[in-house]
Amino acid sequence: MAKAPTVYDVAERAGVSIASVSRVLRSPDSVKEQTRERVLEAVRHLGYVPSANARGLAARRTNVIGLFFPGHDDVAGSEGQLVAASGGVTTVRDDPTTEPETNNFYFDEVLRGAEIEAWRRGFALMVAAGRGASREAIVNDIAGRVDGLAVLARTVPDELLTHVARRIPVVVLAATRGTDAFDHVSVNNAPGMRAMTEHVLKAGARSLLYIAGPEDSPDDAERLQGFRAALDGNAEVAVELIRGDFSRGRGREIALGIDPLPDAIVCSNDQTALGVLDAMGRRSISVPDDVMVTGFDGIAAGRHSSPRLTTVHQPMVELGRAAIQALTARFDDPSMDARSLVLPVQVVLRESCP
Known part of the structure; x- marks a missing residue:
């Protein structure tokens, strides 16, 4: 078997230093195009594959950043046999009442931002999801494989x-x-959320239903605080609170049972609000004429719902990017004080609550 090419072989063929080869492989956008193309041509010609182990030993780095999310999708029905690889074709009629609840657009957007920023800074991204008691074991395992870790709040114990x-x-x-x-x-x-609730009140709502998220969600706690702040001192408004779980299915379930209707339904996230819109459509209730509906997140699905969803847009992609930036800043200065970065949001008015 032929000897595997080394970084020295690549540097010699490209006519550059081994430091330049390393920069091209870790952060190609930081190197002049001419130099980058020479190095990449040498890599392709020689069949060179960088050794992560060697890099880690030399720099005490893996050049990998970890991102840990909770596993929210239902895996109870995934333990049976896999779909047979028969190559067949079947035709089914879609049942709108049994649509899957596995999509979490918030995580998708945060992940996209983290991946973009990690790539820009020359890091690979390792993504893990944990469910139940396995979360702690998975976090411990991934922590031994990465240079830094970003986690969703309350996903694992502070200890x-x-x-x-x-x-x-x-x-x-x-x-x-x-x-x-x-x-x-x-x-x-x-x-x-305070700004959104004030908008709903200015639109004439005098009875509100607030569909909250899970009690252990820091996001939900802060949004509920904003909702209550907008109502502070306003005794003329009737308010009811129902606890949801941030899912479209739970939002739909709650809205199907609402009687009598409030003037407005304020939801703690967009997935819940989209479920409410589903239920209103099924009940032939007009939004916003009979009831106004609002969400929070700004996921793309809200732009395509009927009617389009009024929401508070949060910069989910930028949230992922900011997490990677915070980690790399900590790599550069491990002794700096702990920081808290709060990104701005935007109230987006659409037809569900114009």
């Missing part, structure tokens, strides 16, 4: 994050910083 942070930097997503020592990246939840 475990404190343990992990002794080895690598940790950034917490979707929660403002409290008394912990982690860097935090979040959005302006409370003022955003």
Whole structure:
């Protein structure tokens, strides 16, 4: 078997230093195009594959950043046999009442932002999801494979994050910083929901239903705080609160049972609001003529619903990017004080509550 080419072979063929080869492979946009093309041509010609182990030993780095999300999709029905690889074709009639609930557009957008920023900075991104008791084991495992870890708030116990942070930097997503020592990246939840609720009141609503999210969600707690702040001192408005779970299915279930209708239904996230719109359509209730509906997140599906969803747009892609930026800043200066970055939000008016 022929000897595997080394970084020295690539540098010699390209006529550059081994440092230039490393920069091209880690952060190609930081190198002049002519130099980059010479190095990449040498890599292709020689069949060179960088050794992650060698890089890690030399720099005490893996050049990998971890991103950990909770597993929200239902895996109860996934334990049976896999679909047979028969190559067949079947035809089914779609039942709108049984649509899948596995999509989480918020995570998709945050992930996209994290992947973009990691790539720009020369890092690979390792993504993991944990369910139930497996979360702690998975976090411990991924922490041993990465240079830094970004996690969604309340996904794992603070004690475990404190343990992990002794080895690598940790950034917490979707929660403002409290008394912990982690860097935090979040959005302006409370003022955003307050502004949305004030808009609903100005539109004439005098009875409101607020569909909240899970009780352990920091985002939901801050949004509920903003909702209540908008109503502070306004005794003329009737208010009811029902606890949801951020899913479209639960939003639909709640809305199908609402009687009598309030003037407006304010939802803690867009998925819930889209479920409410589903139910209103099924009940032949006009939105916004009979009831106004609002959401929070700004996912793309809200632009294509009927009617289009009024919402508070949060910069989900930028949230993912900011988490990676916070980690790389911590790599450069491990001793700096813990920071909390709060990104702005925007109230977006559409037909569901114009």
